[in-house]
Amino acid sequence: MKLLGSSRSPYVQKCRIALVEKGLAFDYEEVAPTHAEVIAGNPLAKIPTLIRADGRGLYDSSVIVDYVDGLGGASMLIPADFEARIEVRRWEALGDGIMDAVVAISHENRTPEAQRKGPDYIARHQSKIDAGVAAMEHDLGAKPFCFGSTITLADVACASALIYLDRAMPDLNWREKHPTLAQHFAKLQERPSIKALG
Ligand SMILES: N[C@@H](CCC(=O)N[C@@H](CS)C(=O)NCC(=O)O)C(=O)O
CATH class of the missing domain: 3.40.30.10 (Glutaredoxin)
Known part of the structure; x- marks a missing residue:
């Protein structure tokens, strides 16, 4: 494939x-x-x-x-159990939603000034990002992974969103407000799957 x-x-x-x-x-x-x-x-x-x-x-x-x-391979990223699956999917939606908001702001910033949607549009998407990252910190809590005791799609979605956030908004400084999430993200970044992205 x-x-x-x-x-x-x-x-x-x-x-x-x-x-x-x-x-x-x-x-x-x-x-x-x-x-x-x-x-x-x-x-x-x-x-x-x-x-x-x-x-x-x-x-x-x-x-x-x-x-x-x-397709098989290593342990399941999406659990079979109904409630567990929904929780992991919710994490995915949270990660995707943060990525969507960062994409929207990046696109707005690249648009010629005369055609921009304006500061309210940016603020609306920025508040989605801020609230989304805060929700990640809250929902992670003291757990070793975003969901359960092994890596799942919840961690994949969380890492994908934070990698993109760091690249597109390097000055956001979300780590200061969300130290637990920052620690978890640092641990995820050590995984070969994330190192392989280059
Ligand atoms: N919800 C889609 C989003 C995919 C998406 O929007 N990809 C962008 C690149 S980041 C794209 O291909 N845009 C081209 C277009 O919309 O014409 C997913 O999760 O795969």
Whole structure:
């Protein structure tokens, strides 16, 4: 199977982390959403797109992680138990939501001044980021992982969001307010799956 994406996309990074955590063999190609293979595999022309071994395309990151998890490999990233699965998925939604808000602000900042949506738009998305990171700190609590006692999609989503936040907003200084989350993130960054992102 082959993952198509760009290291600039947090949703792509999330899939890469999940694939390495599962210990599954995959090819990775750096491409833009406009690349012909992306369009052939994903009518929405977005990255990440996964080309399965049988040639079929899969999207979006949430479905790709679910698929990859079901292929086997290392321990499950998405628990089978209903309540556990919903909690891990909620963490995923939290991580994705933070990434969406950072993407929105980055896009706004790249837009020519005359066409920008304005400071209220930025403030609205910034408050999603701030509240989202605070929720991560709260929900992590004193646990060794975001959910349960081993790595799950909850940690993959948390790490993907914080990696992107650090890259796009290096001056945010979220660690000062959220030391427990900062410590957990530092531990996650030592994992080969995250080091492999480069
Ligand atoms: N919800 C999607 C988001 C994917 C997404 O928005 N990817 C962006 C790159 S970060 C993209 O391909 N944008 C191109 C476009 O929208 O035309 C996921 O989780 O995979």
